[in-house]
Amino acid sequence: MTALYFLIPLALLFAAGALAVFIVSVRKGQFDDLDTPPVRILFDDPPAPPGKETSHVP
Amino acid sequence: MNAAAPAAVSIREAAQAKGCVHCGESLPAEPIQGAAETELFCCRGCSIAFEILKGAGLASGYYDLRRRLREKGRPVGEASGNFAHFDDKAFEEHHTKSLSGEKRAAEFYLEGVHCAACVWVVERLSQQADGILSARLDLGRSHLQVIYDAASKPLARLAGLLSSIGYRPHPLGSTGQQEAERKERHALLIRLGVAGACAGNIMLFAAALYSAEGERLSAAMEGLFTWGSFLLSLPVIFYSARPFFRSAWGGLKAGTLHMDVPVSLGLSIGFLSSTINTIRGEGAIWFDTLAGLVFLLLVGRLLLDTGRRKAAEASRSLFSYLPTSALRIESPGTAPRQIALESVLAGDLLFVPTGDPIPVDGVVVEGHSHVSEALLTGESAPVPRGLGEAVFAGTSVTGGSLTIRAEQTGEKTRLSRLSKLVEESAARRAPIVAQADRIAAWFVGAVLLIASATFAGWYFFAGDPETALRASTAVLVVSCLCALGLATPFSLAAAIGKASRLGILIKGPEALERLAKVQKLYLDKTGTLTEGRPQVVERLSLSSEEETQEALALAAAAERHSTHPLARAISEFIPPQTLRVEEFHQEPGRGIRARVRDKTVLAGNAAWLASQNVDLPLVRIDDVRAFEEKLAASTVLIAVEGHLRAALFVADRLRQDAADALKEIRDAGIEVAILSGDAEGPVKAAARELGIGEFHSGFSPEQKAAFLSSQEKTRLCGMAGDGVNDAAALAAAGVGIAVHGGSEAAFQAADVATAKSGVLPLAQAIFIARKGLGRARTAIALSLTYNTVVTSLAAMGFVTPLWAAILMPISSLSVIALALKQ
Numbered sequence: 036m037t038a039l040y041f042l043i044p045l046a047l048l049f050a051a052g053a054l055a056v057f058i059v060s061v062r063k064g065q066f067d068d069l070d071t072p073p074v075r076i077l078f079d080d081p082p083a084p085p086g087k088e089t090s091h092v093p
Numbered sequence: 094m095n096a097a098a099p100a101a102v103s104i105r106e107a108a109q110a111k112g113c114v115h116c117g118e119s120l121p122a123e124p125i126q127g128a129a130e131t132e133l134f135c136c137r138g139c140s141i142a143f144e145i146l147k148g149a150g151l152a153s154g155y156y157d158l159r160r161r162l163r164e165k166g167r168p169v170g171e172a173s174g175n176f177a178h179f180d181d182k183a184f185e186e187h188h189t190k191s192l193s194g195e196k197r198a199a200e201f202y203l204e205g206v207h208c209a210a211c212v213w214v215v216e217r218l219s220q221q222a223d224g225i226l227s228a229r230l231d232l233g234r235s236h237l238q239v240i241y242d243a244a245s246k247p248l249a250r251l252a253g254l255l256s257s258i259g260y261r262p263h264p265l266g267s268t269g270q271q272e273a274e275r276k277e278r279h280a281l282l283i284r285l286g287v288a289g290a291c292a293g294n295i296m297l298f299a300a301a302l303y304s305a306e307g308e309r310l311s312a313a314m315e316g317l318f319t320w321g322s323f324l325l326s327l328p329v330i331f332y333s334a335r336p337f338f339r340s341a342w343g344g345l346k347a348g349t350l351h352m353d354v355p356v357s358l359g360l361s362i363g364f365l366s367s368t369i370n371t372i373r374g375e376g377a378i379w380f381d382t383l384a385g386l387v388f389l390l391l392v393g394r395l396l397l398d399t400g401r402r403k404a405a406e407a408s409r410s411l412f413s414y415l416p417t418s419a420l421r422i423e424s425p426g427t428a429p430r431q432i433a434l435e436s437v438l439a440g441d442l443l444f445v446p447t448g449d450p451i452p453v454d455g456v457v458v459e460g461h462s463h464v465s466e467a468l469l470t471g472e473s474a475p476v477p478r479g480l481g482e483a484v485f486a487g488t489s490v491t492g493g494s495l496t497i498r499a500e501q502t503g504e505k506t507r508l509s510r511l512s513k514l515v516e517e518s519a520a521r522r523a524p525i526v527a528q529a530d531r532i533a534a535w536f537v538g539a540v541l542l543i544a545s546a547t548f549a550g551w552y553f554f555a556g557d558p559e560t561a562l563r564a565s566t567a568v569l570v571v572s573c574l575c576a577l578g579l580a581t582p583f584s585l586a587a588a589i590g591k592a593s594r595l596g597i598l599i600k601g602p603e604a605l606e607r608l609a610k611v612q613k614l615y616l617d618k619t620g621t622l623t624e625g626r627p628q629v630v631e632r633l634s635l636s637s638e639e640e641t642q643e644a645l646a647l648a649a650a651a652e653r654h655s656t657h658p659l660a661r662a663i664s665e666f667i668p669p670q671t672l673r674v675e676e677f678h679q680e681p682g683r684g685i686r687a688r689v690r691d692k693t694v695l696a697g698n699a700a701w702l703a704s705q706n707v708d709l710p711l712v713r714i715d716d717v718r719a720f721e722e723k724l725a726a727s728t729v730l731i732a733v734e735g736h737l738r739a740a741l742f743v744a745d746r747l748r749q750d751a752a753d754a755l756k757e758i759r760d761a762g763i764e765v766a767i768l769s770g771d772a773e774g775p776v777k778a779a780a781r782e783l784g785i786g787e788f789h790s791g792f793s794p795e796q797k798a799a800f801l802s803s804q805e806k807t808r809l810c811g812m813a814g815d816g817v818n819d820a821a822a823l824a825a826a827g828v829g830i831a832v833h834g835g836s837e838a839a840f841q842a843a844d845v846a847t848a849k850s851g852v853l854p855l856a857q858a859i860f861i862a863r864k865g866l867g868r869a870r871t872a873i874a875l876s877l878t879y880n881t882v883v884t885s886l887a888a889m890g891f892v893t894p895l896w897a898a899i900l901m902p903i904s905s906l907s908v909i910a911l912a913l914k915q
Contacts, residue, residue: 036311036314039314039317040317043317043321046294047294047321047325050290050293050294051290053290054286054287054290057283057286057290058283058286061279061282061283061286062279062283064275064279066279066282067231067275067278068229068231068232068233068234069233070231070232070233071212071229071230071231071232071233074208074209074212074232075209075212077209078212078213
């Protein structure tokens with residue numbers, strides 16, 4: 036059982052890490068707009084910059 | 094032979110320059126050759142597609158349609174879109190903010206954003222403008238945020254580009270308020286996150302403690318769990334729960350008891366007694382319940398906040414009616430100079446050309462013009478304004494131009510005050526939320542009484558101070574009206590969310606509640622019950638079928654040259670054939686005459702045909718009159734070479750779903766009536782067809798509004814309409830519903846807006862609202878029952894921390910489940 040004295044603080048540390056990541060993502064505005072990102076993934080990639088053209092697929 | 098060869102080469106060259114016949118892409122060095130010399134393809138796939146279309150006989154039709162779509166879809170450049178001042182210093186100061194160095198950010202509200210495709214077009218196009226570093230469109234709010242390089246001044250270019258394809262940008266006022274709201278929302282989310290993370294971990298400790306009950310846990314282990322719970326609950330109580338304490342304190346100072354008071358009381362007593370027991374090393378600790386409570390309450394708060402924010406955004410877009418620049422006359426006789434709106438000061442002389450919106454409140458000093466004040470008054474007909482008369486920001490000059498002296502600018506204009514009013518009324522709490530607050534008020538008193546009685550009872554009569562403390566704390570903790578606080582926001586938000594998935598925008602809980610209680614629904618006719626554009630509803634053959642067919646084909650070809658709404662209806666009704674029209678003459682208000690395929694075609698009313706010496710047999714004309722009356726339609730008679738051949742009846746057809754939807758609405762016990770500005774004939778015909786007994790025709794916008802206000806006194810009335818002329822009526826009605834395809838003014842004035850055409854969404858909206866309100870009531874009742882039962886158990890001393898930990902989430906979750914199940 037003594038392992039708990041080590042494991043519980045460790046688990047709390049993980050939780051604190053997750054919370055910190057959450058706070059950073061809120062501050063960066065990742066939760067500001069929940070409507071657009073799900074449709075944005077449907078868009079094609081922007082055309083490749085000139086000179087780096089991909090093969091022509093009709 | 095020699096002469097022919099270069100010609101063949103040039104045909105091929107021309108074909109090559111056009112690109113692939115199918116997809117239009119530029120051709121590779123060795124294109125694929127089709128059957129004919131001009132049929133060149135970029136790849137095998139395109140040539141196969143072309144062969145398939147050609148084999149099916151669809152090639153010419155397909156490519157023709159595609160070409161026409163392309164021409165029709167070509168962006169229409171808007172002449173009024175002069176955005177040069179977007180690059181001014183004053184604009185930069187007021188509407189943009191500096192990020193780093195030359196990098197700046199600006200935010201615009203875009204008109205006409207509807208779907209994912211808009212996001213794609215707007216973002217892709219914006220990024221192509223020089224100097225734009227990134228562009229993100231927020232679909233829900235139609236906000237475009239761009240980050241740009243200030244040195245290359247790209248904003249005017251960007252605005253011109255967006256406006257040319259129909260997304261007219263409106264800069265969003267000073268970004269200070271926006272920023273503050275964003276910060277507030279972030280803070281709320283972080284509070285929620287902190288509460289969630291801590292509550293989860295405290296519950297794990299609690300689970301260990303509860304499962305060890307009875308058995309001996311080593312003192313060290315128990316200490317670890319209790320002190321761990323204590324430490325983790327510190328951020329919850331002192332950070333996450335702060336808004337509740339602050340609001341409760343504010344309420345107490347103002348002498349009102351609302352929901353946050355019992356919450357704060359329970360939290361502080363619970364936390365204090367748990368802390369004391371933690372230090373003592375024995376007794377009940379409630380940390381897990383308290384943290385869970387804070388978490389759930391914050392979720393409810395977030396939901397309410399989201400609803401309120403949406404309402405505020407809707408009213409803010411009223412500002413998009415204001416121009417962003419003004420033309421200042423700096424010295425008499427010189428041309429006016431365009432300046433940013435923010436630099437206009439009271440006393441400035443401004444020139445407003447015809448068609449432009451007036452930028453500030455002011456007084457006319459020169460000129461005379463009609464001014465459309467639809468936005469402010471709902472009055473669609475422009476009113477004349479001349480020397481010395483007041484004009485208001487947001488109204489627009491429709492004929493002639495004016496020179497005005499600015500009097501009120503910025504936030505002091507009538508429009509600003511109006512939009513503030515809209516925002517305030519939107520932020521008002523829904524009556525049912527207020528009702529929950531009122532219930533909470535007397536509940537606080539009851540809870541305090543019960544807690545004291547519990548303590549006194551156990552202490553003095555049972556002589557058990559230990560149980561007295563535990564039981565009275567339990568009363569305070571479990572009676573926190575968590576479920577009650579969650580019930581209404583969850584049910585109303587769920588109903589609003591469900592409606593929005595069906596394309597119905599309900600602007601806030603208050604609108605939802607009124608929509609659910611509506612007793613009588615007035616409907617506008619044109620555009621609401623009907624399609625809103627004339628269509629051929631009936632065809633009457635007045636000669637042999639063959640002759641009629643021919644006459645219709647000729648007439649359709651001729652009518653294609655006219656822009657009259659009736660002509661458009663006719664050319665849409667008859668399948669297109671390409672017939673050459675040699676001669677075309679239009680007589681306004683009467684009809685047309687044309688020569689098509691060497692025949693003279695006449696189309697128009699009886700008077701027009703008679704004046705062109707067409708014989709109109711009386712029997713025929715009587716037939717036509719009978720039809721005309723039955724259909725309440727306009728008649729177009731068609732004659733070929735002087736002989737009457739056919740009659741077409743054109744009317745604004747009722748929407749297909751109108752009858753069914755109205756039946757559903759009436760079945761729900763809501764009276765239905767038509768309130769229209771149209772003439773009596775068509776209104777009566779529509780009412781008859783839909784089985785509506787009550788109809789009012791020929792109402793002006795003011796009459797509509799006045800009528801609704803007077804009706805409003807006896808019962809809650811709804812009004813559904815689409816046009817600018819309905820805006821005042823929508824605002825006057827208890828519930829205004831703007832129907833899809835209507836004007837922006839109607840959308841602003843309404844409480845509810847549908848994004849799908851037809852009458853069915855109206856019925857759906859009402860049913861969703863009713864169901865949502867019903868759920869809210871059930872949820873309130875359920876949570877009150879829970880609280881009564883649990884509080885009495887607590888007073889009797891049965892509720893231990895374990896029981897509280899089980900009961901509290903069960904009551905909250907069951908209420909939430911009930912609210913969401915719709």
